[in-house]
Amino acid sequence: MKPLACLIAAALPCLALAFAQEPAPAPKKTPQDDASYIGAVSCRSCHRSKAKGEQYVHWSTKTPHPNAYDTLASEKSKEVAAKLGVADPQKDPACLRCHATAFGVDAKKIEKSFKPEMGVQCESCHGPGSYHKEQRLKAAAAKGADAAQAASNTTLDIPKDEIRLPTEAVCRSCHNQDSPTYKPYEHKEFLPKVAHPNPQRKRAAEAAPADGAPQAPKTGG
Numbered sequence: 610m611k612p613l614a615c616l617i618a619a620a621l622p623c624l625a626l627a628f629a630q631e632p633a634p635a636p637k638k639t640p641q642d643d644a645s646y647i648g649a650v651s652c653r654s655c656h657r658s659k660a661k662g663e664q665y666v667h668w669s670t671k672t673p674h675p676n677a678y679d680t681l682a683s684e685k686s687k688e689v690a691a692k693l694g695v696a697d698p699q700k701d702p703a704c705l706r707c708h709a710t711a712f713g714v715d716a717k718k719i720e721k722s723f724k725p726e727m728g729v730q731c732e733s734c735h736g737p738g739s740y741h742k743e744q745r746l747k748a749a750a751a752k753g754a755d756a757a758q759a760a761s762n763t764t765l766d767i768p769k770d771e772i773r774l775p776t777e778a779v780c781r782s783c784h785n786q787d788s789p790t791y792k793p794y795e796h797k798e799f800l801p802k803v804a805h806p807n808p809q810r811k812r813a814a815e816a817a818p819a820d821g822a823p824q825a826p827k828t829g830g
């Protein structure tokens with residue numbers, strides 16, 4: 610029995626590794642895959658109320674992501690770029706791919722409302738938002754509400770494939786050693802700094818902030 614046990618024991622870590630590194634089974638196409646980038650300002654009207662977690666406000670005032678493009682014009686950035694032989698960081702793919710949103714995306718999928726200088730925007734983490742916005746406006750219109758009322762929506766029930774919620778892999782697509790100023794990325798430590806949960810909604814524990822921000826409502830258990 611010993612050789613077999615050894616074989617299994619030896620195989621287990623490999624399996625675990627395979628699971629940790631292999632991307633999830635080929636995800637099926639969602640409507641969001643055909644969506645285009647509309648920019649953070651287009652999300653603001655519907656995602657700035659305190660009652661729902663003021664995502665826009667948190668992103669723009671409490672995280673460095675909206676400054677990521679401006680950072681590329683700093684003295685430090687010029688030093689970093691010079692060492693790598695990059696002449697203008699704000700124009701070079703070597704920097705823009707992580708310091709901007711939708712970099713390299715087909716121009717047809719970038720709406721006029723999109724502002725590249727707003728750095729790492731909502732759609733860097735959540736993917737393109739045009740489909741989601743359309744669906745929300747349609748749903749509001751079906752109820753006889755106008756755009757302003759749609760913005761003060763109260764519904765929590767939207768289809769899961771309308772707009773994605775980022776996994777750790779999304780964060781690591783930029784927070785990795787390709788960054789010339791890489792700081793070791795610790796998801797548990799970094800996530801709470803950018804999280805902006807809706808206090809009306811219950812979510813998995815790992816998505817919850819660790820800083821005592823409001824928790825989900827007291828509905829049943």
Ligand code: HEC
Nearest residue numbers: 651652655731735738742745746759762764765767769772
């Ligand atoms: C017309 C209103 C409207 C606009 C514009 C809008 N949203 Fe939403 N969004 C909603 C509503 C309603 C919900 C469901 C309630 C909630 O989670 O706040 C929602 C939910 C979400 C969710 C949670 C999805 C889930 O599965 O739980 C994300 C993420 C999101 N929006 C991101 C965005 C981003 C990014 C933009 C801009 C690109 C955007 N929204 C623009 C209305 C809107």
Ligand code: HEC
Nearest residue numbers: 673676677680707708729733775779780783799800802803
């Ligand atoms: C498109 C690339 C990109 C993605 C995706 C991304 N980030 Fe960032 N992040 C950056 C850049 C660039 C900076 C530095 C911005 C600056 O200082 O101007 C940064 C800075 C940060 C900081 C501040 C770090 C510090 O040392 O002050 C935290 C925290 C952070 N990100 C967390 C996250 C988390 C959590 C996720 C995933 C949910 C994520 N980021 C996804 C590019 C990204």
Ligand code: HEC
Nearest residue numbers: 685686689690695698703704707783784787788790791792
């Ligand atoms: C793989 C993604 C990635 C690439 C490529 C990248 N960065 Fe960054 N950059 C980040 C992230 C993430 C941060 C925040 C923390 C860190 O350094 O890991 C950051 C932070 C910075 C900072 C702030 C550092 C500080 O300590 O204040 C500067 C300056 C910077 N980057 C310049 C550049 C320049 C110039 C280039 C192109 C030559 C570049 N970056 C390319 C991801 C990237």
Ligand code: HEC
Nearest residue numbers: 652656664665668730731734774775803806807810812816
């Ligand atoms: C750095 C990555 C990042 C950026 C940028 C970002 N988000 Fe998020 N967002 C997240 C993460 C992580 C979650 C939690 C995902 C989960 O619960 O699994 C989230 C959740 C949400 C939710 C659902 C909240 C809930 O609890 O129901 C909404 C709505 C949302 N984001 C809107 C936005 C909007 C609008 C912007 C831009 C103003 C934005 N996000 C920018 C990472 C990001």
